[in-house]
Structures are given as C-alpha cells and as structure tokens.
Amino acid sequence: xxxxxxxxxxxxxxxxxxxxxxxxxxxxxxxxxxxxxxxxxxxxxxxxxxxxxxxxxxxxxxxxxxxxxxxxxxxxxxxxxxxxxxxxxxxxxxxxxxxxxxxxxxxxxxxxxxxxxxxxxxxxxxxxxxxxxxxxxxxxxxxxxxxxxxxxxxxxxxxxxxxxxxxxxxxxxxxxxxxxxxxxxxxxxxxxxxxxxxxxxxxxxxxxxxxxxxxxxxxxxxxxxxxxxxxxxxxxxxxxxxxxxxxxxxxxxxxxxxxx
Amino acid sequence: xxxxxxxxxxxxxxxxxxxxxxxxxxxxxxxxxxxxxxxxxxxxxxxxxxxxxxxxxxxxxxxxxxxxxxxxxxxxxxxxxxxxxxxxxxxxxxxxxxxxxxxxxxxxxxxxxxxxxxxxxxxxxxxxxxxxxxxxxxxxxxxxxxxxxxxxxxxxxxxxxxxxxxxxxxxxxxxxxxxxxxxxxxxxxxxxxxxxxxxxxxxxxxxxxxxxxxxxxxxxxxxxxxxxxxxxxxxxxxxxxxxxxxxxxxxxxxxxxxxxxxxxxxxxxxxxxxxxxxxxxxxxxxxxxxxxxxxxxxxxxxxxxxxxxxxxxxxxxxxxxxxxxxxxxxxxxxxxxxxxxxxxxxxxxxxx
Numbered sequence: 001x002x003x004x005x006x007x008x009x010x011x012x013x014x015x016x017x018x019x020x021x022x023x024x025x026x027x028x029x030x031x032x033x034x035x036x037x038x039x040x041x042x043x044x045x046x047x048x049x050x051x052x053x054x055x056x057x058x059x060x061x062x063x064x065x066x067x068x069x070x071x072x073x074x075x076x077x078x079x080x081x082x083x084x085x086x087x088x089x090x091x092x093x094x095x096x097x098x099x100x101x102x103x104x105x106x107x108x109x110x111x112x113x114x115x116x117x118x119x120x121x122x123x124x125x126x127x128x129x130x131x132x133x134x135x136x137x138x139x140x141x142x143x144x145x146x147x148x149x150x151x152x153x154x155x156x157x158x159x160x161x162x163x164x165x166x167x168x169x170x171x172x173x174x175x176x177x178x179x180x181x182x183x184x185x186x187x188x189x190x191x192x193x194x195x196x197x198x199x200x201x202x203x204x205x206x207x208x209x210x211x212x213x214x215x216x217x218x219x220x221x222x223x224x225x226x227x228x229x230x231x232x233x234x235x236x237x238x239x240x241x242x243x244x245x246x247x248x249x250x251x252x253x254x255x256x257x258x259x260x
Numbered sequence: 261x262x263x264x265x266x267x268x269x270x271x272x273x274x275x276x277x278x279x280x281x282x283x284x285x286x287x288x289x290x291x292x293x294x295x296x297x298x299x300x301x302x303x304x305x306x307x308x309x310x311x312x313x314x315x316x317x318x319x320x321x322x323x324x325x326x327x328x329x330x331x332x333x334x335x336x337x338x339x340x341x342x343x344x345x346x347x348x349x350x351x352x353x354x355x356x357x358x359x360x361x362x363x364x365x366x367x368x369x370x371x372x373x374x375x376x377x378x379x380x381x382x383x384x385x386x387x388x389x390x391x392x393x394x395x396x397x398x399x400x401x402x403x404x405x406x407x408x409x410x411x412x413x414x415x416x417x418x419x420x421x422x423x424x425x426x427x428x429x430x431x432x433x434x435x436x437x438x439x440x441x442x443x444x445x446x447x448x449x450x451x452x453x454x455x456x457x458x459x460x461x462x463x464x465x466x467x468x469x470x471x472x473x474x475x476x477x478x479x480x481x482x483x484x485x486x487x488x489x490x491x492x493x494x495x496x497x498x499x500x501x502x503x504x505x506x507x508x509x510x511x512x513x514x515x516x517x518x519x520x521x522x523x524x525x526x527x528x529x530x531x532x533x534x535x536x537x538x539x540x541x542x543x544x545x546x547x548x549x550x551x552x553x554x555x556x557x558x559x560x561x562x563x564x565x566x567x568x569x570x571x572x573x574x575x576x577x578x579x580x581x582x583x584x585x586x587x588x589x590x591x592x593x594x595x596x597x598x599x600x601x602x603x604x605x606x607x608x609x610x611x612x
Contacts, residue, residue, distance in 0.1 A: 014404045018542055018564050021406045030403055043524075100370070101379060129402050129409075130523065132382045133370030136338075140374035145339060145454040148367045151517075161458065165517070166363040167526075171336070172459035184524065185507070186517055220379030224390075224397065224410045235556075235569045243579035250555070250573050250580070251587030259532050259553055260475075260499055260592045 002060040002155075004051045004119045006084065007107050007138070008044040010068050010075040011128040013037045021228065028226040030128070040075045043123025047183040049190040050153055051121055052083045058155065061085050063114060067095055067106055073206045081193035081201035088114070092210035098219060100129075104137030105217035110209060111142065119160070120180040124149050139180035147173050151186030264417050267293040268326075268354040270345065271302045271317055272364060276310035278317060281360035283430035285423055286321040288387050289358055290431060292396060295389040298355065299323050303444075305344055307334035318439035321431050326352070326444045335457035336364060340448060342371045347446035349376055354418045356396055358387070361422040369422045378416030385427040395419065404523055405546030425471070426529050426550065463518045468502045470519070475501030476530045478521055478548070480538020481508040482558065482577065489515055492536065495585050498592050504528065506544045522547035537577045540565025557581070 012032050020033040032038075040048075051062045064079040064087040066072045076087035090110055098106065111120060120139070125132035139146035151170065152163035160179055164171045165186050193201070238253055240246030254260045269285040271278065286302065293300040302317040303326040314325045328344045345368065349357070357372075359365035361383045373380035381398040385408075390397040395412045396419045402409045413419050470476065477492045477499070492503045504526065505519040521528055522544040529550035536557050538544065541564065548554075549568060556569040557577045566572050573580050 014543065015541060018406060018545075018567060021403065021542075023407055028409075030407070099379070101374070104374070124524070127404070130383065130400075130404065132366060133373070133380065136367065136370035137374045140371045146371065147338075147455065149363070163461075164363075168518070169460065169462040171457055172461070173337075173455055174458045175455040185511055189511060220373075220416050221381060221411045221413055224412060226402070226407055226409045228407050235566045235572045238571060238573050243573070243575035244583040246573045246575055247557075247580035247583035248587035250557075250571065251584050251591055253571060254532070254555070254588075255591040257553075260588055 002054060002058050002119070003115070003117045004054065004060060004062045004121060005111055005114065005117045006044070006047050006051050006062060006064050006079065007120070007122045007134070008048065008064055008066050008075055008079060009041045009123075009126050009128075010038050010066065010072040011041045011126065013039045014042070014127045023226055023228055025226060028223050038071055038074070040078060041123055041127040043125060043127065043182075043184060045123070045190045046185050046187045047121040047123045048079050048082055048084060050150065050181070050183045050187045051119070052191060053187070054119070054153060054155070055083060063088065063117075065090065065107060065110055065114075067091070067098070067103055076206050077201040077204060078193065078198075080204055081197040082191055083193075083197075087204070087206050089206050089208045090210075090214065091208050092216075094211040094216050099221045100131040100133040100137060101220040102217045104134045104141060106214055107134065108138045108141035109214040111138065113209075113214065116178070118177045120144075120178070122180065122182045124182045124184045135180055135182035142180070144178050144180055145175050146180040146182070147175055148182040150181045150183050153181065264353045264355040266299045266301060266352065266354045267296075267356045267358065268301045268303060268348075268352070268418075269322075270357070270359040270365065270368070271304045271313070272360060272362060273304060273306070273309070273313040276312045278313050278320070279360075280430070281362055281423075281425050282317060283320040283433075284425065284428045285358050285360055286317065287431045288423060288428045289356075290321040292356060292387060292389060296355075296394065301326060301352070301354070303328065303345070303348060305329075305333050305341055307331050314441050316433075318437050319433045319435050321437075322439055324440045324442060326442050328444050328446060330445075332448065332450050332453070337453060337455050337457065338367050338371055339453045339455065341368050342375060343448045343453075344446040345372050346375055347448070348444055349418065351444065357418040357420045359420075359422045361424045365422040369420060373420050376416075376418070378418060378420060379413035380420035380422070381411045381413075382422045384421045384423050387421055387423065396421070401546055404542035405549065406542045425527055463516065467496070468500065470502045470504050470521070470526050471528060473502035473528070474530050475499045475532045476504050476521070476528055476534070476548075476551070477501055478504040478506065478533065478535045478538060479509055479515070480506040480536065480544075482537025482539075483509060483514065486514040488537075491581055491585065495534070495581075495588065498585065498588050499532070501530070501532075506538045506541070535565050535569075536581065538565060539563045540568065557584075
C-alpha cells in the first residue's frame, strides 16, 4: 500500500478578468468580485492528478490536506470526487495570514501527526501569492528529500524515478522514499470527476484540526504594501474594409513604426 | 555573535560562459552592496568550473568569488547544493543572499531559507534598501501579475530573494576590474546525499531561442489545434523571430511545453510581441508584459490583451493572418533563416 499526502489550497479564481480584480490595500489582500468562484489552485490540482496516476497502477491511499477557511472543505471534497480517499482541513484564526514559512510549518506538523507517507505532493506554486516555497519548506521541516517541478512519476524498487522540468528540457532523478515532490501542469490534464462521484463526495465528513491540535509558527516575511500597477489604455486599433485588409494595414503600420 | 556582512549572489553558468542571470544578479547585488556600504561576492557551484566564469563575474561587479568545485556537484541535486550553501553561509555570514529565479534558484532558495531559519521572497522584480529600516525591500508580482507586493524580512538572516530573469540590466563589463578568487570546500559527506540524476532530455530549439528573440509570435487557445502553428512559424521566419504559446496550446499538446510563455513558462521581453488568438490571461501577461511593443489579433474586443497592447486588430485571426504574413513578407527588413517547424502532430512524443 502506497500512502500519499497531497496538500491543496483553495484560492480566488485566478482567471477573473483583470478589470474585475481589486485589492484592499489596508488588509493587503484581494477583494473577491461578486460571483467570483473559489477554486483549487491550479498546480495543486496537478498534484492530485499525479497522486491519482500512481493510484491507477498501485494500491494507494490518498489523503488530501488543506489549510484554509471552512469553505476549503469544498476543495477537499472535489479532490475526493476526483479519486482521493480522505481529507482533512486545518483551520484556525491563528493560521490566517500565514506566510509560506508559517503555512509549511502547520502543514508539516499535520503530516507528522497523520502518520507515515511515502509521498507528499504539492503544486509547484500557489495560484494567488505565487510564493512557490511551501513544498520545499515542508520537505526541509520533515527532513526528507524533495524534487520540484515534476512532470512524471514512476516507481521502481522502493524508489521514485521522476522527471523534473527544467528550462531547456528535463532531468530524470532517482529519489528514495519518503519524498516530497512539487508538481507542474506537465503531469497532464487533471481528470474530471463524474457527477455521481461529486454527489458521493458531498456527503463525506471532513474533520477539522485547529491550533489546539497542531503547533503554529510565526511568519518570517512581512508584507509592507500591496498595490495594483496602473495600466493605460493606449491600444491603436487598425481598421480595414475587411479583416484581410486590416491584416495588411497592420503590416504597413508596423513597417512605418520601423518594427519589422 | 559575529555580525553578518556582505551581499552574496549564487551565480550560474553554462559550459565556460557566465549565464545572463549571473550578470543581472551582480548588477542588483552591486546596487544593494553600495547602498549599504558592503562587499559583493559571487559563489559558483559545479565541477571543473572554468576560470573564464569566475573572471567574468569579477568584470561584472563581484569583489570576491567563491568557487565550490568537486565531482559531487557535477549534477544538480538540492541536497548537495543546499548543503554547500549552508556551509558557506556559516563560513562567511552574509547579510544578504540572492539567487536567480531559475530552475536552480527556485529549488535551492526555499529549502536553504528553511534550513537557515530565515525568510525568502521568490521571483522578485526589484530589490532596494528601505531608507527607514535599512532592510532589503523585495518587490514581487502576486495574483498572477495582477498586483505587486513588497516584503521585508525583519528576523532571520541572511535576507534572501530570487530575482526574475531580465528584471535588471547588467552593469557594463569592465575587464580592468580585479577581485579575489577563493576555493571553498563545504566538506559534505557524499554518502549522505539523497537522490541521483539518472538521465537528461534536452529540448533542442531550432532557430532563435524564445528568451533571446527580438520578435516573438505567440499563439493562444483560439488557434484550436496544432496546424495554425505552421503559419506562426512562417511569420517568425519572415520577422527573424521565435514562436511561443500561452498555456492552453501546450496543455493540449498542440506545441511543446518549452513554447510556453507566462508566469510558469518563459519570461520574455522582446522588442516586438505579436499575440494571435489569445486573451491575455494574467498568468500569460506576467511572462510578456515587459515586451516593448505589443500587437494583438483577436476577435473579442474585450480581451485583456488589448488592455496592454499598442496595436490591435479585432477580427478572426484566420482572415487577418494570411494577408498580414504576405504584407510582412513584402515589407520586412528582418528576414531571417527559416527556423524550422516543430509541430507536434501526435501528442507530446517530442518530450518523451
């Protein structure tokens, strides 16, 4: 039996239009626009998919762990609908506004408490703050090896053979278990849960642990300011009698501007 | 306790050449060191590191270069690289430690920061010394580039950051500069290193490299398949440019992953960027908003890309592109070599 923990985060849909994106500079966070959805952070979904790919071939138990507000239970349930076995929510006012250090600390404490895992999988970076250090941080706190930006995982003789995506290709790395891996979208498209599975998962109880169950750490990084950079509307629209003419007019324009 | 002092950058190189990120790190490191009256050092880790690399680091601004050179460091593994930097930190006690936001830096920096019990900010686009606190103020895009945040690390040393490629211009190369080169042995136990690199797949790029290209043609979700990329390559050939893509075409297997431009793909800043049938999601914009001139062709006038574009055509790209390519062919002064076509017709076999 292979034991996998997957850490996931619920975030504000990153695909909301830039125009709808607003922040609260005092609270230093984004204000969700009306009707904006809370979704699983993209790469965390890739991490769930990576765990499911292992489960496709081996007897595997997948535990999903999320640190966040009560609403994050829906994200955990979605992972269960995709094929994970169980989930746990880490939620406490003391965890709010945790930076990567404090987040990794709480997750590592929860993982220690949950027991022995062969793999701990995380997304390569979160889809809101883009910090990109929680996975490596957990590995360091647990004292286990890590490989980041994984596009493929295979198992061989109690070891994992993983493909790490680097700027000019891939490196194939053999790593002993237990190991922490951070996963990118190169793992392939995440599977879509069936309606039946979504319905079943909606009934699953998600236990919650708070600061009484797990230790808390102080944040290391202090945010001084958060602001939205100004974007000026300056686009010159090239016209034509028809799209074909607009196309050649565009080329003429670029030539006049000495750009081509 | 000994006082921490100095700025150290973790340099990178390929063969005997200093990587561009190294001279960029030296430029921003030089600025921080000068503002706080400290020394700037560089460290290189590898096996059989060329003298040319260490000399160039001095020409680009380093006063001292530490060389950690042993067969153990031939392949990159975070156990050995983090371990080496941990030992160097103990030895030289820097106040500030900077890495590139590269495959190496984004892997090393968080593990090293946790091990040294300090904070790190990844993917910074600017660093400066805060006048009041004298701490390094670290500026980074968040929410996929929709917002910018500034951070400091009050407790925990060294102050650490990774810096995005092309965020800083290198200083002028000055071959008359001199500096000290110091070999450092971190004394790591080779047996204790976990993991090993057992293979490598290099993606060969025909023609101009995407990151280095002066003109970039980028295709998006609206291309609806791999075939239109042939047209994009035709245009790239005429303009001596390179072809890239947003995330969707890569996920869908229409083109290889190394085409991807964006927060999690390549970060580019060409003179001319032409976006075709793409909406300009914040994730994508984070990778290309540094382009000097942005051109967009999209049939949706509300597409985000028009918000940052200089020139735009609102129409079906299929109707615009052939006449645009033809006219570019007539007018362009940039004609380059035919850069070849890398269309993936059957899945992602090229990456396997």
